[in-house]
Amino acid sequence: MISLVLLVVVVVLTTTLYTVGRYFHDSKKLRRFPSPSFAAFSPLWLMYHSWRARQYKAVQAAHEKYGPVVRISPNHVSFTAPGAYKDIYGFGNSIIKDDMYFHMSGGNPSMATATDKHMHAEKRRSLAHVFSAKEITAMEPRVQEMVAKLLRDIHIKSAGGKVSDLDPYETYPDGTFDIRPWLNMLTYDAISAMFFSNTYGMLDKGVDLCPSRSASGATKWVHGMDSFHSGGAFNTLFSHLPLAWNNVGRRIFRFAHGASALSNFAGMSRHQVHTRLRAQPAEPDLFSRLPTAPTEKRAVPMSFDELVAECATMLDAGNDTTQTALTNCIYHLAAHPIVQTKLRNILLEEVPPTSQPIASYQELKHIAYLRAVLDESFRCRPPVARGLPRRTTAAGAVIAGHCIPAGVTISAPIWNVHHNAELFPEPDSFVPERWMPNDNSNSNSVPPTSTSSSTNYAYRAPDPSDNYTYYTTPQEAHNLKTHVLPFHLGPRACIGRNLAYMELSIVIAALLLGFEWELAGGRGGGEGHTPALETVERFNCNVKELFVKVKGREGMVF
Numbered sequence: 001m002i003s004l005v006l007l008v009v010v011v012v013l014t015t016t017l018y019t020v021g022r023y024f025h026d027s028k029k030l031r032r033f034p035s036p037s038f039a040a041f042s043p044l045w046l047m048y049h050s051w052r053a054r055q056y057k058a059v060q061a062a063h064e065k066y067g068p069v070v071r072i073s074p075n076h077v078s079f080t081a082p083g084a085y086k087d088i089y090g091f092g093n094s095i096i097k098d099d100m101y102f103h104m105s106g107g108n109p110s111m112a113t114a115t116d117k118h119m120h121a122e123k124r125r126s127l128a129h130v131f132s133a134k135e136i137t138a139m140e141p142r143v144q145e146m147v148a149k150l151l152r153d154i155h156i157k158s159a160g161g162k163v164s165d166l167d168p169y170e171t172y173p174d175g176t177f178d179i180r181p182w183l184n185m186l187t188y189d190a191i192s193a194m195f196f197s198n199t200y201g202m203l204d205k206g207v208d209l210c211p212s213r214s215a216s217g218a219t220k221w222v223h224g225m226d227s228f229h230s231g232g233a234f235n236t237l238f239s240h241l242p243l244a245w246n247n248v249g250r251r252i253f254r255f256a257h258g259a260s261a262l263s264n265f266a267g268m269s270r271h272q273v274h275t276r277l278r279a280q281p282a283e284p285d286l287f288s289r290l291p292t293a294p295t296e297k298r299a300v301p302m303s304f305d306e307l308v309a310e311c312a313t314m315l316d317a318g319n320d321t322t323q324t325a326l327t328n329c330i331y332h333l334a335a336h337p338i339v340q341t342k343l344r345n346i347l348l349e350e351v352p353p354t355s356q357p358i359a360s361y362q363e364l365k366h367i368a369y370l371r372a373v374l375d376e377s378f379r380c381r382p383p384v385a386r387g388l389p390r391r392t393t394a395a396g397a398v399i400a401g402h403c404i405p406a407g408v409t410i411s412a413p414i415w416n417v418h419h420n421a422e423l424f425p426e427p428d429s430f431v432p433e434r435w436m437p438n439d440n441s442n443s444n445s446v447p448p449t450s451t452s453s454s455t456n457y458a459y460r461a462p463d464p465s466d467n468y469t470y471y472t473t474p475q476e477a478h479n480l481k482t483h484v485l486p487f488h489l490g491p492r493a494c495i496g497r498n499l500a501y502m503e504l505s506i507v508i509a510a511l512l513l514g515f516e517w518e519l520a521g522g523r524g525g526g527e528g529h530t531p532a533l534e535t536v537e538r539f540n541c542n543v544k545e546l547f548v549k550v551k552g553r554e555g556m557v558f
C-alpha cells in the first residue's frame, strides 16, 4: 500500500515538475501567445471542455477574451484571422494532420486519420473514384428509397403512432416529436445501402439496432447511434493526450461505456465488410469500387483490417455529419417560416409533379435557392465547428503572419470564421438570400439602403415583410465563396462533398414537399422566437434534440 502511495506521489511530482519546467523553458517560443486558465501548462483544459462536449464554445470564448491567436494547450495554438484558414489547411505547404488523428485511429489509420502525407495520398488515390459523379448518380435511387421510408415514418410519428413494436420514441399528445433520431436513422440506412447494399434497416424497425462483429467473430446487436456518439466522445477525449498517456487513459477506462461503444462501432464496420465480401449484390455499390483484389494500378489489395478502417470512416464521416446538417437545416426552416414557404413554392414550381415529393438530384441541383438554404445552414451551424488540429513539420510555418516552429499543433476553428462580422453582416442571422446573385431575376436586386457600422460595405437587413429582400455586395459574395468551408479545403478536404449535397438536396426537398414544419413550443421551441439549439460536441458538433410539429401536405401519400 505504502509503495502504491509512493508511486502516485512520484508520478504527480514528476509530472508537475516536467509541466512547469516545460512552460518556462519554452523551447518552441509559445509563451508569447496568451492562453486561458491553465491551458498553457496542461492539455487538461482542452480535455475538460471536450469532456463537457463544448470545445468549440470554450475556444471561441478564449478568442473573444484574448484575441485572434490563443494557446489552447501546451503545444496547440488556435488562430481566428480569416487568412489563417488557408495558411493551415490549404494546398502547397508541409503541414500534416496532428498526432491526435493517429491516436483516434487505434493504430489502423484510414484515409481520414492517416497523418503521413504519402500514406494519405496513396489511400486518397485508391478511393477517389468511389466518389465520382457517375457513382454518385448511380446511388440516387438508393437514397430515394430510404427517403420514402423516412416520409412514411414521419407520417406515422406525427399521428402519434409507432413504426414497429421496437420503436422507443414518443410522440407527445400535442403531436410533437424529436426528429433528430429519424434523420440519423435515415443517414445510417442510406450510407449502408450505398456502400454495402445491406441497409441497417433502422427506418423499418424504428430503432437504431444493428449487428456488430467482434475481432473474434462473435456478433451481437448494438445501438448504432449511441455506439458512434459515446464511442466517438471517448475516442476524441483521450486522443488529446500524448501517445503514452492516451494509451494509459484508455487502459484505465477500458470498462467505461464509451470504450465498449467505440469497440461496438468498429464492430459495425467489421460486420458489414465481412458480410459484403461474401455477397454478390445485383447492382454494383460503392464497396464494389474498393481495391479488394489486385488490379493493374494496385498490385496489393486492401487488407481486411484496412477495409474495416476505411468503411468505419465512411460510416462515421458519411453518416453523422450528414444527419447533423439535415437536423440543422430543418431547424432553420422550421424557425423561419417565410424561408420555408419560399423554398417550398420554388420546389413546387420547379419539380415535375410526378417527381414530388421525392425528386432526383438531376431535378434539384439547378435550384439556386435550395442550395442557398443548404449553404446558409452550413455557414450558421457547421457540423464540424472546432478547429481541426494540424502539425507543423521541420520547415515550420507562417500562420497569419506568425512564425510557428516545427512540431506545433495549430488549428483555425470553422465556427469563428463563419460567424465573423467583418466577413458576413449580421453573421448570426440565417439569411439564404446572401447566397443569391444580385440580378433582376430575384428579389436581391434591391439596392442597399443603409451602411452597417460593423462592416465597411453597404448592407440592407433582410426584411421579412418584403420576402427577405437582401442585397449581397460583391465583397460578401466573395467572402461566402472563400470563407464558408464546412467541408474544409486543401488536400484533406472532404472527399464525400458531392455525395453529401446529393443526399441533402433530395432529403430536404422531400421533407418540404411532404410536410409543413414548426418548432415545438416548450420542448426546444417556442411561440414567435427562435430557440437556441442545444449541441453536443463530440468531434462533430451534433444537435442534442429537435422537437417539431409536422403537418402532412394535402395530396401527399406516404
Ligand code: HEM
Pocket: 111, 112, 113, 124, 313, 314, 317, 318, 319, 321, 322, 325, 383, 384, 388, 486, 487, 488, 491, 492, 493, 494, 495, 496, 497, 499, 500
Ligand atoms: C454534410 C456532410 C459532410 C460534412 C459537413 C463533412 C465535413 C468534412 C470535414 C470538415 C472534413 C475534414 C476532416 C478533418 O480534417 O478532420 C471531412 C473529411 C472527410 N469526409 Fe466529409 N463531410 C460530410 C460528408 C461526408 C460524406 C457523405 C462522406 C463519405 C461517404 C465523407 C467522407 C469524408 C472523408 C473520407 C474525409 C477524410 C478526407 C481526407 O482526409 O482526405 N464526408 N469531411
